[in-house]
Amino acid sequence: MQRIGYHIFSSNGADDVFESFYDKLEDFHKLYVDKLLIYSAISIDSNLKVSESVRISDNIDYDFIDLLNKELKHAKPIIEVEHIILGDLDCSINFFHVRGGDVEGFYISEITADMEDPTRTHYQLFNLKHTDLYDLNNHWHIFPEDT
Numbered sequence: 001m002q003r004i005g006y007h008i009f010s011s012n013g014a015d016d017v018f019e020s021f022y023d024k025l026e027d028f029h030k031l032y033v034d035k036l037l038i039y040s041a042i043s044i045d046s047n048l049k050v051s052e053s054v055r056i057s058d059n060i061d062y063d064f065i066d067l068l069n070k071e072l073k074h075a076k077p078i079i080e081v082e083h084i085i086l087g088d089l090d091c092s093i094n095f096f097h098v099r100g101g102d103v104e105g106f107y108i109s110e111i112t113a114d115m116e117d118p119t120r121t122h123y124q125l126f127n128l129k130h131t132d133l134y135d136l137n138n139h140w141h142i143f144p145e146d147t
Contacts, residue, residue, distance in 0.1 A: 107125060110122075
């Protein structure tokens with residue numbers, strides 16, 4: 001499937017764009033996210049040593065996650081959303097549609113910088129309960145009444 005949307009929010013970390021992005025993100029989770037599948041925190045210390053902690057949500061089959069990860073490695077995002085603070089990537093959200101098999105559906109990966117610890121990054125993978133691409137894409141538009 002071809003990419004249908006790319007949305008960039010660029011802020012200084014304390015302006016209306018910052019607030020709008022995080023309001024939209026919170027609303028998006030309420031409206032469209034079914035459940036968190038995977039959470040991972042990645043840290044890189046001053047010696048470039050990487051440590052990672054991964055949690056898979058309860059009642060999620062490990063074989064399902066393994067198969068889904070294999071499918072997502074080859075998938076290209078159909079919608080991309082980025083929030084940039086003063087030139088640094090703060091949050092990246094990628095929307096995927098996986099076709100066929102036991103993992104068919106719509107998913108988002110969300111990668112977020114840790115505001116309090118710059119050596120740490122958070123990764124979350126969610127499945128979506130609402131799959132109208134038009135709605136998913138338009139949710140991220142900034143209309144005049146939003147500003």
